Amino acid sequence: MNPFPHVAVLATETTEIFSPGLSGAILDGTGGAGDHIALITARSSEQLTAVVFDRDPEALAHLKVRLASLGDRLILVHANFADFPEILAEHGIEKLSGAILDLGISSNHLRPDRGFSYREEGPLDMRMDFSQGDTARELIQRASAEELTHILEMYGEVRHGEGLARAMKQTVRGGGLQTTTDLVDLIRLESPSVGAKFMSRVFQSLRIAVNGELQNLERFLDAIPAYLAPGGRLAIISFHSLEDRLVKHTFKGWAREGIVRLGTKKPIVPTYEEVCANKRSRSARLRWVEKEG
Numbered sequence: 001m002n003p004f005p006h007v008a009v010l011a012t013e014t015t016e017i018f019s020p021g022l023s024g025a026i027l028d029g030t031g032g033a034g035d036h037i038a039l040i041t042a043r044s045s046e047q048l049t050a051v052v053f054d055r056d057p058e059a060l061a062h063l064k065v066r067l068a069s070l071g072d073r074l075i076l077v078h079a080n081f082a083d084f085p086e087i088l089a090e091h092g093i094e095k096l097s098g099a100i101l102d103l104g105i106s107s108n109h110l111r112p113d114r115g116f117s118y119r120e121e122g123p124l125d126m127r128m129d130f131s132q133g134d135t136a137r138e139l140i141q142r143a144s145a146e147e148l149t150h151i152l153e154m155y156g157e158v159r160h161g162e163g164l165a166r167a168m169k170q171t172v173r174g175g176g177l178q179t180t181t182d183l184v185d186l187i188r189l190e191s192p193s194v195g196a197k198f199m200s201r202v203f204q205s206l207r208i209a210v211n212g213e214l215q216n217l218e219r220f221l222d223a224i225p226a227y228l229a230p231g232g233r234l235a236i237i238s239f240h241s242l243e244d245r246l247v248k249h250t251f252k253g254w255a256r257e258g259i260v261r262l263g264t265k266k267p268i269v270p271t272y273e274e275v276c277a278n279k280r281s282r283s284a285r286l287r288w289v290e291k292e293g
């Protein structure tokens with residue numbers, strides 16, 4: 001059995017952004033199963049140091065084994081990629097010859113006990129880093145009905161989320177919503193005719209809020225230009241429109257200011273064959289930039 005079930009998306013397209021023989025330091029903010037960084041380092045120079053982040057303790061344990069052959073060229077960190085400046089400073093790294101983010105969750109997160117999936121019963125958790133922070137249930141408890149409505153509408157593009165938000169608050173107050181199945185049952189009760197797409201949007205919105213996903217991406221994007229060496233490349237794969245929009249507008253803004261050159265005008269998307277082989281890849285959008293000299 002694969003100990004860490006995840007298939008990297010746009011693997012060749014992402015790897016080829018980074019030139020063979022790359023040296024210096026590359027940052028992988030979302031190590032996951034380690035496929036992208038393993039492919040990049042396999043064709044890089046022996047002088048390339050890989051600084052690999054993951055918030056998920058399970059991913060980190062897997063990465064330690066998967067990337068062991070890098071030896072002391074590997075710096076593995078259990079941290080949020082948004083905090084990368086402090087980590088680089090701790091290791092005396094001032095400039096990066098490359099950086100990559102492959103956003104969102106890995107297939108490992110879809111295991112029932114992590115509480116991300118509406119398809120199987122598990123605790124209503126959804127934390128990528130289960131060692132800290134509020135679970136999805138605690139978030140529902142803590143947020144006001146207005147905040148929850150905003151989360152559903154903004155991050156899940158759920159229309160008229162206030163009814164569901166109020167019902168969620170009321171159910172949590174009564175001690176309910178302990179599991180993913182409890183949430184699915186509540187959604188069905190509130191909106192009997194909705195299908196899988198709606199379920200997935202509600203779950204996605206809570207996941208984004210629980211993990212502060214957009215805020216982390218914003219913090220990363222604010223800081224990264226100053227750390228890219230001239231000619232250094234940054235590649236970002238996003239899986240939903242909010243993230244992709246943020247990446248697109250930020251990259252375009254940098255290009256207008258002469259900070260970077262855009263790698264491609266349009267995002268790189270998976271081939272038909274990749275989507276057939278890995279359904280999860282269907283919403284992937286890859287954009288990249290190169291720091292001007």
Ligand SMILES: C[S@@+](CC[C@H](N)C(=O)[O-])C[C@H]1O[C@@H](n2cnc3c(N)ncnc32)[C@H](O)[C@@H]1O
Binds near residue numbers: 006054055105
């Ligand atoms: C889509 S997977 C990455 C897969 C990886 N590129 C590969 O080739 O296997 C995303 C990973 O990033 C991690 N992650 C997401 N947001 C993060 C953040 N803000 N900081 C650190 N890790 C994060 C998740 O825990 C997950 O393991």
